[in-house]
Amino acid sequence: MEKELKEAYGFLFEKELLEEIVEVGTYRSVPAGEKIMDIGSYVNSMPLMLTGAIKILREDSEGNELLLYFLERGDTCAMTLSCCLGQTKSEVRAVAETDTHLIMIPIGKMEEWTAKYKSWRNFVFESYSTRLSEMLDTIDTIAFLNMDERLMRYLRDKAKITGDETIQNTHQQIAYDLHTSRVVVSRLLKKLELEGKIKLQRNQIQVIDL
Template identity: 75%
Template sequence: MSQELKEAYGFIFEEELIAEIEKIGILKSVKEGDIIIDINDYIKAMPLLLQGAIKILREDKEGNELLLYFLERGDTCALTLSCCLGETKSEVRAVVERDTSFIMVPIAKIEDWTVKYKSWRNFVFESYHSRLTEMLETIDTLAFMNMDERLLRYLQDKAKINQAEKLQVTHQQVAYDLNTSRVVISRLLKKLELEGKILLQRNHILVYDL
């Protein structure tokens, strides 16, 4: 864990803080598709990502999901942090986008480190800012973009997160993330293919326009 922790957070945190995280943090490894935090869960610790990627989803009263943002190495989820500090239930679902490892940090240390370490305090504030910016961008796409523009942006973001132009994903999975129907997604994917921005293959989508 020591090397992975230093590679992901060594340029952010002081050596003393890295040592504390290594001492008390719990290392976890999860597989693609696993749910690590669900809606209405009480959260007792916050994750620090070492590798992989996680997608954060919101759910409406009918059970429809909407993708809010992705988390990568060196990130944490500000919404999770808020639940930790406020001891409230989670309002989001965290699903593993690709095989991921992370360190879980107990709630008790979150407040202690905010006082003790400037780097931790800056990290927490920056996490809030980054996640807020990403949620505002999600709102903008819903309010101002056509569905084909939203779809292309989603594919571009997913390709970057997975570090691969070729995405192994079904039309139905894309429809779930964008909270629309598979029929709509299939039609728009064909449109994007005709425009030369993607190539459709069986259970794969090759994204050209990055």
């Protein structure tokens, strides 16, 4: 855990803070597809990403999901920070996009470190700013892009997050993430293939136009 922590956060945090994280943090290994946090649950710790990727989702009253943003190595979730500090229930769902390793930090340490370490304060404020920008970007995508443009953007983001131009998700899973129907996704994937932007294979999508 210590080696992974230094690789992900060594350039951000003081030596003393890294030592405290190792001392109080809880290491978690989460396989792809597993739920890390759910809507309505109380949050008593926040994640520091070591490896892998997590997708953060919202849900409407009918149970339909919408992808807000991804978390990668060196990230944390601003929504989790808000829930921890306000001791409120989570309004998002976090699911491992790939096999993921992370360290969970207890709530009490978050406030203590904010007063004690300048690097931690900067990290928290930067995390809020980054996640807000990503959520605004998601809103802009929904409001201003056509569905085929949204789909292509989603595929590029997935390829970047996983480090693999071949995407394993089913058409139904993509539909869930984009809050649309499988039929629409399948039709648009065919359109994108005809345009030479992707290549459809059995249970796979290869992104050509990165």
